[in-house]
Amino acid sequence: MRGKFEFIGGGACLFEDLEWAYSFVIEFFLWLWEVEIGGVKPKVKRRHVGWNSHSIELYANTTDIPPAHRRHHHHSWLFAGPSTGSLSVKHGFVRLPVSPRKRKTMATGNFQDLPDFIPGSDDIKDQDSFTPHEEYHLDPDAYALAIAGDVDDIATAPRRRIYMYNPLLTFSSRIDEYVAESLRREGRGDAILQNSCSACEDTDFCFRCITCRDARLFCRICIISLHTACPTHVIQSWNGNYFDKVPLRKLGMRYQVGHLAGEVCPHPQPAFGNHFTIIDTNGIHDVALDFCSCMRKRPFAMQLQGSWLFLATDTQPRTAVTTAALEQFQMLTFMGKISAYEYYHSLVRLTDNTGITAPSDNFDTFIHVVREWSFIRLLKRAGIGNDRGRWKAVEPGSCAVECLTCPRPGVNIPDSVDPDSPHAWEHTLYVGMDANFHLERFNVSSEEKDPGLSKGLAYFVDTKTFHKHLADFDKRIIQPPSSCSNHEAAKGDKRGSIRTRDLAASGVGGVVCTRHELKLPLCTVDLRVGETQVEMDFGYLTAVKRFTGVPRIVTSYDIACQWSINLEERINIYGDFMRPKIPKKVYLVPKFHLPGHIKDCQEKYCMSFHIHVGENDGEAPERSWAISNGVAASTREMGPGHRRKKLDQHFGDFNWHKNVSQGDMLLCKIKDAVPKASDHEDRFEHFSASLPQSDVVKWTKMVEDWEVDRNKPNPFARTVASKTEAAMRLQLAREDAQDELVGLDGDALHTTSPKGMISQGIQLESSQRRISRLNKELGVHSTDLQRAQILEKSNRLRRSVESWFVVQEVHMPTTMVRAESRLRIAQGYDLLHTIRSQLLSLSKAYKDGDTNVLTQKERLKSHKTTRDLNARITQAKQYYRDVQKRLTILSTELGEWGWQAQLRVLEDSDVRRIADDEVGISEGNRSMSWIWYSSHLGDVPGGVQECLRIEWCKARARAHRWREECKLLKVEMDRVKRTLEYEANRWLSRAKSAAEGVALINASEGAGAYAKRQAAIRTSIRLSFEDKWRFVEQWLELGETGEASASNEENLITE
Structure with missing residues (x-):
């Protein structure tokens, strides 16, 4: 029985379900409470005066429909009364079964095994009454769509985007008001009604502070007392006509450092020359500053740091920069890649944009302060002062931000x-x-003039050690000529290049982790005049030898085919101290750079073909360089030390940003990898099932042997010689000659059997299509001989067709339908075979045209060959579609449809070469057309057999790489959590030993507080990651069962 409720004219509600009635009563009283107490009166359109009724019919038998969403958006309407004639609306959330229009869509899925969705806080309309389900899904946003009842609509049809609000339209209607208010602030505004100082009763009041965003007016004494600790605030004075900027120094304020704000030093010492410049975020200020010289006296630099000011020199200091300005500049240069020159001169213009009273030039001082402060900040974040003592005893590379995900023995993996x-x-x-x-x-400059401070502490190698390495081995390492393509990187030394003649460093070489794109500690070297092996070896070996205990390393390099050949021999020359203690090593070429290599390198160094690599493209260095290149314009003008420090800063910020993004990044990757792994495994299994089992067994053994021993035959390499263009033209001519033989005389027809008659009729169809194709190829300027030849062929064919019609009248009873169906099925397989063969020939013709240098005559012949092949493919494609239509008609009579599993509908996108590169599709996401693994392949030529083997190996590699990617991502998530826990515990241990590590008295509390805050940051990051990844295990289980396929990913996980 159906349950039914409706809103009717008298306001009564009829329910057949007590639960619905209870819900409605609760909704009604909640609405009544809001109307009576809060005065809620939503606006609605008045379309009709009086009552309207509508009903919603519900299914009584809910066993056949999917389970309901937990909460649905519900509207309750109430007539306000005859006096107003208006309607009021109340929004709520109630339980509802699936609506009838969605029943068909949702009934197709397996809802029992799928997890529920979880709403996000921004998507919940009624957060006070909402209670989340005990099970959630990976993405919180999709459940909000389920509440609104739109999940299935999204799967069937995209929602139309509705623009409800345009801020510019609202703004344009009130521009005059904004202008008027802006002008009002130029005057005294509301303060014009003041009769005295806002803090006292003094009638001489004319000062206000725009930095405090306070429009009240104060007297001179009060404005100074309010800014005892704020000497850089901008004060304005009303002169009777307008506000004029006046510094606090002119008002008589003196800024005391070395004491708490408000305290008076018994023996103040004015700054040198009684002038002191403070650079802040709002400009450059001249301040009357006093140092402390009483019994609490400390060095000037320490006194200023106590007030969050940093100076460049401790000898007669005259300029300091606020910590706020230094932090702001550092973040702006990280994000916007602005230079110190741009930032400083922006502050100059912010101070005085007319140039009349511009501040004195302190740009050089600002540069020195930035370098010193950033170095102190680097040591502080590395734990210097807590557990490592003096900075000169710090281990090389210990100030770098290391990857949370990469394997680190003793941290996130076992020691061995x-x-x-x-x-x-x-x-x-x-x-x-x-x-x-x-x-x-x-x-410019030199190591003597600008040695720098962070020598080998972060990402750049130690300069002295690197220069000694070059002096010892530069002449001993001979770089052989390239045996691959003419790579610029493989040429190495370019001392004679005009471009490098005036450069101290032509660039940098670096090493990054390719799965997460973080720079490795001690990985960056300056290149003198090219990418030589002796330079790149030092950066690589110095970086990876820190990972002693890691069982395996996979290195990608755009010229790995040349660089890795003699690497072990070069390490023997360098010495064992440079040898990384890693047992297994694999060298590959990044995917984007691979097509630039010769065919042998493409098959040997392809990342997609190697076991236990996952879906890793190896192009992480290129992406990281793209971020760093923003500072190239400023760093090329710097001295060596300053440049290294600047790049170390940017590398560190890049690493930190990547680390804190690991939660979202790994989650997005695993959401993408799980359905793709299932999809490619299904494709591979289907492909294997369509091939002879003996071939699958043979190919499996071949690829497994090659994965173990690279000296075995490469299953991805082609061994069968391709057909030459002359052979292809000969084959085409023979096919034409065979078609010419198709002719039937009357006597032969009368002796033809019924099944032979059908076969000959199909041959006549093929001849008709061939003559039609030849007729279309006739140009406007075709000769009489060409037209006569086609006319003769048409006449012969017409006579044969007329003779065939005679036999048709004798041999066409209804019992021949099944015989024609069998012949049409065989014809369909033959046409697929024809399409495959022509596609193979076309692929060879294209490759010859791309790789060989052809003369004009050869190019014309090649063009004619490809044109003929394309025309034959088009003809066979259309013929196949006609055959399938005839099969459909015949199967309607017979009721036999088994052929459809193999002779599918042929789309234009299905007719592509066996290894055709789809536009925008990478090797890891490519799929082969179904025409290549359709059953009934029969005896295929050796070239086709080899192509099938290579594509089978590629399909197997894709399936294995995506499954490896899923496993790697889960392992990486576990490593991230262990690393964060390890770092949090290490900072807590530093907090306990803070008193022993700090260099100043009374600094132990601050050192301990800083260490505890850093530990809390790591713990918070770990907890946030765990919260984001809480349903990864369930998602992986869905992938194992095949339910997390790419086809339903949008319904399961919505970005």
Whole structure:
């Protein structure tokens, strides 16, 4: 029985379900409470006066429909009364079964095994009454759509975007008001009604502070007392006509450092020359500053730091920069890549944009302050002063921000991992190296004049050690000529280049982790005049030898085919101290750079073909360089020390940003990888099932042997010689000659069997299509001979068709329908075979045209061959579609439709070469057309057999790489949590030992507080990551069962 409720004229509600009645009563009283207490009267359109009625019919038998969403958006309407004639609306959330229009869509899914969705806080309309379900899903936003009842609508049709509000339209209607208010603030505004100072009764009041955003007016004494600790605030004075800027110094204020704000030093010492400049975020200010010289006296620099001011020199200091300005500049240069010159001169213009009273030039001082403060900040964040003592004893690379995800023995993986264990590959270190010639440095300054402070503490290697390495091995390492393509990177030394003649460094070389894009500690070297092996070796070996205990390393380099050949020999020359203690090493070429290599390198160094690599493209260095190149314009003008420090800062910020983004990044990756892994595994299984089992077994053994021993035959490499263009033209001519033989005389027809008659009729159809194609190829200027030849062929064919009609009348009873159906099915398979063969020939013709240098005559022949092949493919494609239509008609009579599983509908997108590169599709996401793994392949030529083997190996590699990616992502998530827990515990241990590490008295509390805050930050990050990843296990289980396929990803997880 159906349940039914409706709103009727008398206001009564009829229910057949007590639960619905109870819900309605609760909703009604909540609405009545809001109307009576809050005066809620939503606006609605008055379309009719009086009552309207509508009803919603519900299914009584809910066993056949999917379960209801927990809460649905519900509108309650109430007539306000005959006096007003208006309607009021109340919005609420009630339980509802699935609506009839969605029943068909939702009944197709398996809802019992799918997790519920979880709403996000921004999407919940009624947060006070909302209670989340006990099970949630990976993405919180999709559940809000389920509340609104739109999840299935999204799966069937996109929602139309509605623009409800345009801020500019509202603003344009009130521009005059905004202008008037802006002008009103130029005057005294509301303060014009004041009769005395806002803080006292003094009638001499004319000062206000715009930095405090306070429009009240104060007297001179009160404005000074309010800004005892704020000497850089901008004060304005009303002169009777307008407000004029006046510094606090002119008002008589003196800023005391070395004491708490408000305290008076018994022995103040004025700054040198009684003038002191403070650079703040709102400008450059001249301040009357007093140092402390009483018994609490400390060095000038320490007194200023106590007031969050930092200066460049402790000898007669005259300029300081606020910590707020330093932090602001650092963040702006990280995000906007602005230079110190741009920031400083922005402050100059902010102070006086007319240039009349411009402040004195303190740009050089600002540069020194920035360098010193950033170095102190680097040491502070690395834990210097807590557990490491003096900064000169710090270990190399210890100030770098290390990757949370990469394997680190003793931190997130065991101290030693057996490299031969089945799961050892999960702790592989994936790194990539590359050179960047945008980060060059002009031949200005020198190491003696600008040595820098952070020598080997972060990302750049120690300069002295690097220069000694070059002096010892530069002449001993001979870089052989390239055996691959003419790569610029493989040429190495370019001392004679005009471009590098005036450069102290032509660029930098670096190493990053390719899965997470973070710079490795001690990975960056300055390149002198090219990308030489002796330079790149030092950066690579110095970076990876820190990972002693890692069982395996995969290194990608755009010239790995040349660089890795003699690497072990070069390490023997350098010495064992440079040898990384990593048992297994693999060298590959990044995917984007791979097409630039020769065919042998593409098959040997492809990342998609190697086991235990996952879906890693190896192009992380290129992406990280793209971020760093923003500072190239400023760093090329710097001295060596300043440039290294600047780049170390940007590398560190880049690493930190990547680390705190690991939660979202890994979640997005696993959301994408799980359905793709299931999809590619299904495709591979289907492909394997369509092939002869003997071939699958043979190919499986071949690829497994190659994965173990790279000296075995490469299953991805082509061994069968391709057909030449002359052979292809000969084959086409023979096919034409075979068609010419199709002719039937009357006597032969009368002796033809019924099944032979059908076969000959199909041959006549093929001849008709061939003559039609030849007729279309006739141009406007075709010769009489060409037209005569086609006419003769048409006449012969017409006579044969007329003769065939005679036999048709004899041999066409209804019992021949099944025989024609069998012949049409065989014809469909033959046409698929024809399409495949022509596509293989077309692929060879295209490749020859791309790789070989052809003369004009050869090019014309090649063009004619490809044109003929395309025409034959088009003809076969259309013929196949006609055959399928005829099969559909015949199957309607017979009721036999089994052929549809193999002879599918042929779309234009399905007719593509076996290894055709789809536009915008990478190797890891590519799929092969169904025409290549359709059953009944029969005896295929050796070239086709080899193509099928290569594509089968590629399909297997795609399935395995995506499954490896899923496993790697789960392992990486676990490593991130262990790393954050390790770092939090390390900071807590530093907090306990703070008293022993600090250099100043009474600084132990601050050192302990800083260490505890850093530990709390790591703990908060770990908890936030765990919250984001709480349903990853469930998502992986869905992937294992095949329910997390790409086809329903949009319904399951909504970005």
